[in-house]
Amino acid sequence: xxxxxxxxxRSRTTWATVALMGATLGVAAVPAQAATTCPTGxxxxxxxxxxxxxxxxxxxRTGSHACYDRLVVDxxxxxxxxxxxxxxxxxxxxxxxxxxxxxxxxxxVLEVRVAAPAxxxxxxxxxxxxxxxxxLPGVDLDGYRTFRDTRFAGxxxxxxxxxxxxxxxxxxxxxxxDDRVVVDVAHSWSAKP
Numbered sequence: 001x002x003x004x005x006x007x008x009x010r011s012r013t014t015w016a017t018v019a020l021m022g023a024t025l026g027v028a029a030v031p032a033q034a035a036t037t038c039p040t041g042x043x044x045x046x047x048x049x050x051x052x053x054x055x056x057x058x059x060x061r062t063g064s065h066a067c068y069d070r071l072v073v074d075x076x077x078x079x080x081x082x083x084x085x086x087x088x089x090x091x092x093x094x095x096x097x098x099x100x101x102x103x104x105x106x107x108x109v110l111e112v113r114v115a116a117p118a119x120x121x122x123x124x125x126x127x128x129x130x131x132x133x134x135x136l137p138g139v140d141l142d143g144y145r146t147f148r149d150t151r152f153a154g155x156x157x158x159x160x161x162x163x164x165x166x167x168x169x170x171x172x173x174x175x176x177x178d179d180r181v182v183v184d185v186a187h188s189w190s191a192k193p
Contacts, residue, residue, distance in 0.1 A: 036066050036067065036192075037191050037192075038066070038067030038068070038186065038187070038188075038190075038191050038192065039067065039173075039186075039191075040171075040189075040190070040191045041171075042171035042172055042173040042184075042186060043171055044089060044169055044170065044171050044172065045088075046086065046087065046088035046089075047085075047086075047087050047088070047172075047173070047174045048084070048085060048086040048087070048088075049083075049084045049085055049086075049115075049174075049176065050084055050115075051081070051082050051083065051084040051115060052082070052084050052115035052116065052158055052159075053075065053078040053079070053082045053083055053084075053115065053116050054116075054117075054121050054158075055075050055076065055077040055078040055116055055179070056075065056116060056117050056118060056119060056120060056121070056127035056128070057073055057074070057075055057114055057116050057117065057118040057127060057128045057155070057160045058074050058075070058076055058127050058128055059072075059073070059074040059128065060072070060073045060074070060128070060130070060136050060139070060150075060152075060162060061074075061138065061139065062136075062139050062141065062144070062147060062150070064143065064144045064145065064147075065184075067186060067187060068146065068184040068185055068186045068187060069144050069145065069146040069147040069166075069184070069185050069187070070182060070183065070184050070185075071112065071147075071150070071162070071164055071182070071183040071185075072180050072181070072182050072183075073112070073114045073160070073162070073180060073181045073182075073183075074179065074180050075114065075116045075179050075180065075181070076179050077179060078116060078179045079179075080176050080177070080178060080179070083114075083115070083116065083176050083179065083180075083181060084114075084115030085112070085113060085114050085115060085174055085176070085181045086111075086112075086113040086115075087110060087111070087112050087113070087172065087174050087183055088110070088111055089108055089109065089110055089111075089169055090109050090110075090111045091109070092109065093109055093111055093151065093153055093161075093163035095132065095133075095153045095154055095156075095161065096153070096154065096156035096157070096159065096161055097154070097156040097157075100132075100133075102132070102133045102151050102153050102163055103133075103151075104149050104151050104163040104164070104165040105148050105149035105165045106147075106148035106149050106165025106166050106167060107148070107166065107167050107168040107169070108165075108166050108167075108168055108169040108170070109163055109164070109165055109166075110163070110164040110165075110166060110172065110183070110185065111153075111161065111162075111163060111164075112161070112162040112163075112164055112181075112183055113159050113160070113161050113162075114159065114160045114162075114181050115158065115159055116158070116159075116160060117155050117158050117159075117160060118130065118154075118155035118160040119155055121158075128152075128155075128160070130152030131152060132152060132153065132154045133151060133152070133153070134151065134152060135149070135150050135151060135152075136150040136151070136152055136162070145167070145187045146166050146167050146170060146185050146186070146187050147164065147165070147166060147167075147185070148165040148166060148167055149163070149164075149165030150162065150163065150164055150165070151163035151165075164183070164185070166185050170185055170186050170187070170188065170189065171185075171186045171189060172184060172185045172186065
């Protein structure tokens, strides 16, 4: 089959135009990524809720998010209204009862207290596998932007104490979600991740 040169050129031009239009439409059809805006206004002053529960701490875990790193302390069975906490920046982490200093790595140290024991109140048996002055079991902070270290400080008179080493003194918030205390520490003071 012999196709005249003029038709061949028009055909190539048409296909090039169609391809270009398709590429343009394809780009235009992809929605632009929305910029992440981080919450602001958390501040770095102490935050507390003065209630307690007889339910026990069973786990502590962490997560990394676009705007903050998160520590979650699980207290299964505790009612949200009866789950107290105290979170504040300290110069050094001192264990309740003994006063023992527990080294925590990082540029600043958050003391996290949950108003729940890490033991069964009836038997005294531990409900959380943490060992005093050691990193939290099962927590790996590789790749975190804000968290640098975690330490279990123990449980004394119904309160359980943790040390959270962070990069610097940064804003944080504390939430009670169901039967958990959640501590979020921002990556920065600005609204950008």
